[in-house]
Amino acid sequence: MEFFETVKNRRSIRSFTCDEILENEIKQLIDAARLAPSAGNVQPWNFIIVKNNETKHKLAKAALDQSFIEEAPVVIVVLADLNRSKLRYGNRGVNLYCIQDTAAATQNILLAAVALGLGACWVGAFQEDMVKIILKIPEDFKPVAIIPIGKPAGKVNMPQKRPIEEIIHYETFVK
């Protein structure tokens, strides 16, 4: 799929068929994630692949009862390795870079999913402490995104997007 087509075709998918996701597809998603840019090439990311139904149910609960999470055959949880960023960049690494780096990796997963004919949704509304307990995540790792992934059960229209003219500025913000 051509790049701009992939970008345009990406939608937040919250309804999935029962079709399984192949291990080879999961590997391609994580491969896309690990190729994302990161500050100083620190690559402060880890990914937990969840297929177990009970664990997915617990994750859905931790994510304010967003039940579509447990309907996906695979859920990828993206973690920021705070120490890895802190070692190189101190507070800016912890508070900004590791969040931006893992966001870039997350977006790569979403786009790779589209290219593979899959659908996914970036879920950010969840109780971090609960997710850490459920997935046995060590203290210095921060779960930043939960990504349910599967074959889309239907088509989703593009929601309203702000027009270019409203968001673009040339040279200075205020003329």
Ligand SMILES: Cc1cc2nc3c(=O)[nH]c(=O)nc-3n(C[C@H](O)[C@H](O)[C@H](O)COP(=O)(O)O)c2cc1C
């Ligand atoms: C940081 C972030 C957090 C999000 N959290 C949630 C979430 O908790 N639940 C959800 O259903 N969608 C979530 N979304 C998806 C957005 O709702 C979605 O991207 C937006 O409505 C635009 O739709 P589109 O992705 O189809 O373009 C999140 C997206 C981002 C980038």
